[in-house]
Amino acid sequence: MSESSSTLDQAWLARAVVADSPEAIVVTDPQGRIDLWNAGAANMFGYSAEDALGASLDLIIPVKLRDRHWRGYEHTMETGVTKYGDTLLGVPATHQDGRQLSIEFSVALLRDDAGTIVGIAAVMREVSERRATEKALRTKLAEAERTVTALRATVADLTNRVTRPTMSVQGWSEQPCTTTSFDA
Structure with a gap:
């Protein structure tokens, strides 16, 4: 050529x-x-x-x-x-x-x-369709993040409300004892 x-x-x-x-x-x-x-x-x-x-x-x-x-x-x-x-x-x-x-x-x-x-x-x-899909995904992700944050706050609140007794090696409570009228 x-x-x-x-x-x-x-x-x-x-x-x-x-x-x-x-x-x-x-x-x-x-x-x-x-x-x-x-x-x-x-x-x-x-x-x-x-x-x-x-x-x-x-x-x-x-x-x-x-x-x-x-x-x-x-x-x-x-x-x-x-x-x-x-x-x-x-x-x-x-x-x-x-x-x-x-x-x-x-x-x-x-x-x-x-x-x-x-x-x-x-x-x-x-890229209009792709941008719309990305926007919808960002919205769903933000909703999921808000849900996770709310669940973490709920778990933290519940954890703070639960009292857990502590035990010593002998099995006795290490919590301070108070006297009552029955202790005489």
Whole structure:
């Protein structure tokens, strides 16, 4: 296989991976406008590529998180540094129908030949079901911990109420004796 056909095959392979990935793959320009929106993104967020391309990422960012998102985005564009290149970030996102999604994603900074950042690629996975399961498990664990704490307190209380006679080697009580009217 010649070098040029190898490059062509790699380009086709890259396009096929992006197009057919079940994960959402989204590429944005330095201003945060969407340049690439694969089928995984359409399935995850409900917007077609036609609706998403050229739109702002605000399309999927919950309103209350937008300021924070854009501060981080602009900082990354200015500095060329992101802590999410090799770390998954879990955040809420918004579906087209308005429901909240839980997603995890990592990003890759895209640079031109001069090293200038020309965009960011994000690979996202929806984890709403897993997050709901984890939340339910945390709730059950907290309930179990409260039950164990209450049982320990009950056992401690009962233990303190029980008097245990102590005996010497000879079998006589080591408890102090008191005289009564019958001791005369």
